[in-house]
Amino acid sequence: MVKYIFLAFLCYLHVSSSLAAITIGTKNFNESYLLGEIMAQLLEVEGFEVERRFGLGGTLVCYEALLSGEIDIYVEYTGTLAQVILKHGNSTPEISDLNRILAAKGLRVLESFGFNNTYAIAIKEALATELKIDRIAQLRSQPDLRMAFSLEFLNREDGWPGLMRKYNLSANPRGIEHGLAYQAIHEGKIDITDAYSTDGDLERYRLTVLSDDQGYFPQYLAVPFVRSGLPKLALKALSQLEGLIDDERMRALNGQTIIHGNTFSEVARTFLIEQGFTQSPSSINSMPSILDNTITHLKLTLIALVLGVLLGLPLGIIVFRSNMAARVMVYCAGLLQTIPSIALLALMIPLFGIGEVPAIIALFLYSILPILRNTITALVTIDPLLKRVAEAIGLTSAQQLRYVLLPMALPTILAGIKTAAIISIGTATLAAFIGAGGLGEPIVTGLALNDTDLILQGAIPAAGLAICVELFFELLERLLVKPHMLQNEFPS
Amino acid sequence: MSAITFENIFKSYRQTFVLNDVSLILPAGQTTAIVGESGSGKSTLLQLVNGLVRPDRGIIRIEEKELNYQYISSVRKKMGYVVQGAGLFPHLTIRENITLLARLSGWHQHAIDERYDGFLEAFGLNKDLSERYPHSLSGGQQQRVGLCRAMILDPKLLLLDEPFSALDPITREAIYEKFLQVINREKSILLVTHDMNEALKLASYLVILRNGKVIQEGDPYNVANHPVNQYVERFFVGAHG
Ligand SMILES: Nc1ncnc2c1ncn2[C@@H]1O[C@H](COP(=O)(O)OP(=O)(O)OP(=O)(O)O)[C@@H](O)[C@H]1O
Numbered sequence A: 001m002v003k004y005i006f007l008a009f010l011c012y013l014h015v016s017s018s019l020a021a022i023t024i025g026t027k028n029f030n031e032s033y034l035l036g037e038i039m040a041q042l043l044e045v046e047g048f049e050v051e052r053r054f055g056l057g058g059t060l061v062c063y064e065a066l067l068s069g070e071i072d073i074y075v076e077y078t079g080t081l082a083q084v085i086l087k088h089g090n091s092t093p094e095i096s097d098l099n100r101i102l103a104a105k106g107l108r109v110l111e112s113f114g115f116n117n118t119y120a121i122a123i124k125e126a127l128a129t130e131l132k133i134d135r136i137a138q139l140r141s142q143p144d145l146r147m148a149f150s151l152e153f154l155n156r157e158d159g160w161p162g163l164m165r166k167y168n169l170s171a172n173p174r175g176i177e178h179g180l181a182y183q184a185i186h187e188g189k190i191d192i193t194d195a196y197s198t199d200g201d202l203e204r205y206r207l208t209v210l211s212d213d214q215g216y217f218p219q220y221l222a223v224p225f226v227r228s229g230l231p232k233l234a235l236k237a238l239s240q241l242e243g244l245i246d247d248e249r250m251r252a253l254n255g256q257t258i259i260h261g262n263t264f265s266e267v268a269r270t271f272l273i274e275q276g277f278t279q280s281p282s283s284i285n286s287m288p289s290i291l292d293n294t295i296t297h298l299k300l301t302l303i304a305l306v307l308g309v310l311l312g313l314p315l316g317i318i319v320f321r322s323n324m325a326a327r328v329m330v331y332c333a334g335l336l337q338t339i340p341s342i343a344l345l346a347l348m349i350p351l352f353g354i355g356e357v358p359a360i361i362a363l364f365l366y367s368i369l370p371i372l373r374n375t376i377t378a379l380v381t382i383d384p385l386l387k388r389v390a391e392a393i394g395l396t397s398a399q400q401l402r403y404v405l406l407p408m409a410l411p412t413i414l415a416g417i418k419t420a421a422i423i424s425i426g427t428a429t430l431a432a433f434i435g436a437g438g439l440g441e442p443i444v445t446g447l448a449l450n451d452t453d454l455i456l457q458g459a460i461p462a463a464g465l466a467i468c469v470e471l472f473f474e475l476l477e478r479l480l481v482k483p484h485m486l487q488n489e490f491p492s
Numbered sequence B: 001m002s003a004i005t006f007e008n009i010f011k012s013y014r015q016t017f018v019l020n021d022v023s024l025i026l027p028a029g030q031t032t033a034i035v036g037e038s039g040s041g042k043s044t045l046l047q048l049v050n051g052l053v054r055p056d057r058g059i060i061r062i063e064e065k066e067l068n069y070q071y072i073s074s075v076r077k078k079m080g081y082v083v084q085g086a087g088l089f090p091h092l093t094i095r096e097n098i099t100l101l102a103r104l105s106g107w108h109q110h111a112i113d114e115r116y117d118g119f120l121e122a123f124g125l126n127k128d129l130s131e132r133y134p135h136s137l138s139g140g141q142q143q144r145v146g147l148c149r150a151m152i153l154d155p156k157l158l159l160l161d162e163p164f165s166a167l168d169p170i171t172r173e174a175i176y177e178k179f180l181q182v183i184n185r186e187k188s189i190l191l192v193t194h195d196m197n198e199a200l201k202l203a204s205y206l207v208i209l210r211n212g213k214v215i216q217e218g219d220p221y222n223v224a225n226h227p228v229n230q231y232v233e234r235f236f237v238g239a240h241g
C-alpha cells in the first residue's frame, strides 16, 4: 500500500515538473501589465503553461521575486536596472554590460521591446505645429511658454535642474500634481509639462513629445528580465518580440486600455493577431471574479487571525502576572505594528517568497498586538479584590483563569480580536502587491488603470467584509457575554 | 486542641509594622472575634491564615500543623473565607457563585441542590435571586451570598471579615440566630468585626488589636468586666451583651 502511494507521489512529482509553468510577474502599472500579458499569451500560443502574478508592488518586490525564483519573467527598464538594482554608475548601459553583471545572480535581460519609456517634455500638438518646434533646444527661443512640472521631476537632479543646465533654459516652471497636469494642459492653463514617453494619456490629450536632441534623459528601454534557467524555447519565443514595439506603438497600446477601456487580455490578443503570432481571437484569461477575490481575502484574514489568537491569547495569559514581561511583550508587538505594511510585505519576500504565505505571515504579525494587548489589559485590570477572592476560596491557578479571570476578561479580549480582524481585512488589500490575490487585486489593477469601477470591485466588498466582521463579533458578544458585563466600550 | 496558632508574627509594609509580634492560641470549635479600630491589622491577621498574606517572621499553625504554602489551594478549600465587601463574581449568577466550589469539587448535583436550597432558606434569601447577577442585589444580600459561598463545602474553619457590616439591625439579629444554628458549634470561626455587640453575641473568645499588637484577649465578658485600659473600655461603650 505504502509503496503505491510512494509511486503515485513520484508520478505526481514527475508530471508536475514536466509541466512546470512559467510564472510571469508585472509591476502595478498599466504598461507593465500589458507587456506581461503579451508575453504570457505569446508563451501560451507556443504551448507553455503560464502562471500570472500581476500587479506586484514595485521594482523591489519584482526583483526579489525574480531573484528567489518566485517568478521567472517580468519587464524591467534598463535605466531602473542600472540605477536602482545594480547601482551602476552609468545610467544608459548596454544590454551586454548589464548581462555581464546579472549572470552571477542567475539572471539576464533580453533585447529591448523597442521603446524607451523615459521622461519626456510634452506640448500640445496644435501649439507645437503653430510654433514650429519639435526639439527641446528650441524652447530657448520660447520664453513665454508656461511650464508646470510634477514635483518629482522638478526636484530630481536628473529631472528639470539638469535639463535646464544642459539646454541652457531660463524658464521658471511651477510645480503641479502629475495627474492634474494633463487636465491643465488640455484646458490651456499651461503649455508644457513632463510626461513619460509612452504614456497613453499623451494620445488622449493630443500631446506631442519634444525630442531630446542632446540625449539628456537616461534610457529606460523596456526589456524582458528573466531567470537564466528559462527553457530555450521560451527564450526563443520571447525574442520574437524584440524591437517590435516602438514608443508610438506602446503609447497606442497603453491608450487602448486607459482611454478605450479594453482589457489587457483583449489588447494583448489583438496585438499578437496583428503581428501574426496567432489567429485565434478567443481570449483565454480572465480576471478572477469578485467572489473568488472575496473568498481569497477572507481566507488570508481568517488564517492570520486564527494564528494571531493562537499566539496572542496564550502569550497574554502567560505574561500578564509579570508587569515586566507584559510590558516587554506589548512593546515588541507594538514595534511590529509600526513597520509600514508595504515595508513588512517587502521584508517577507526574501524569507518566504511571494504569494499567500508571506501575506498571511505579515497579517498574522499585525494581528498579534491588538489581541495580546487587550488580553493583558483585560486580565490586569480585573478588580484585585476578586482576584484575591478567587485565590482565597481555594481555586487553583488554572481554575482561577478558567472560571473567574478569563470570563471576566472576555469582552475586552473579544474587542481585541475584532480590532485585529478589521485591521487584517484592510491590510490584506495590500497583499495583492506580493501576489497573494484577494480584494486588493482589483484595487491595485484599478489604480494602475485609473479605472474606478475596478477599484470599487475591490473596495466595496472589502468594506462589506469589514461590516460583516463587525456584525459577527457583535453577535458573538451577545452570545458569550452577559449584558451587564459590557462596559459600553466603543471600538477605537 | 487549638484551631489556629500565631507564633511571634511580624508583618510590615514599607517599613511600617502592620502586625508587630502577634502571638495567639485560638481554641477549636469556638468563635473568636477580632476587634480593633480601622487599620489595626485585623484583615491582615485573617489573611495570614489562608496564605493570602505571608508573614515576614513567625509561624502560623492550623490544627497544630504548620501552614503548608506549597499545597495552599487544597488547604484553602478546607477554610471558608468571606472577604470584606462580599467580593462576588460579577459574571456568575447567585446560584453559580454559591455552588462553584462544590461543582469543581465534583459534588453530586443532587447534593449541591439540597445544600443550596437549605442555605437560601437559612439566610433569608429569596429563591428568586438564584438566577440573578450580584450587581442587582443589595449590599446586605450580597454579604449573605458571600457567606453561603464560604460555607458551601462545609469547612471546619471559617474566616469572616466583617460579614454582617451591611445589614440593618433587624435583619442582623435574625441572621445571628440562623448563623448560630448553621454552624452548629462544630466549627472554628475567626470573625473580624468592629462591632462589640456582634462580638459579644457570637464569640466565645475575644482579641483586641491596636496598631498591630494584641492588647487584650480572653473570654468576652471577662474582658468587658476587666478592661486593661481605657482604650479597651471605650470599645464596650454602648455595647450590651
Ligand atoms: N497590600 C498592602 N500594602 C501596603 N499596606 C497595606 C497593605 N494591606 C494593608 N496595608 C496596611 O496595613 C494596615 C492594616 O490593614 P488591615 O487591612 O489589616 O486593617 P483592618 O484592621 O482590617 O482595617 P479595616 O477595619 O479598615 O478593614 C493599614 O494601615 C493598611 O493601610
Ligand SMILES: [Mg+2]
Pocket (backbone or CB within 6 Å): B042, B043, B044, B084, B161
Ligand atoms: Mg479590614
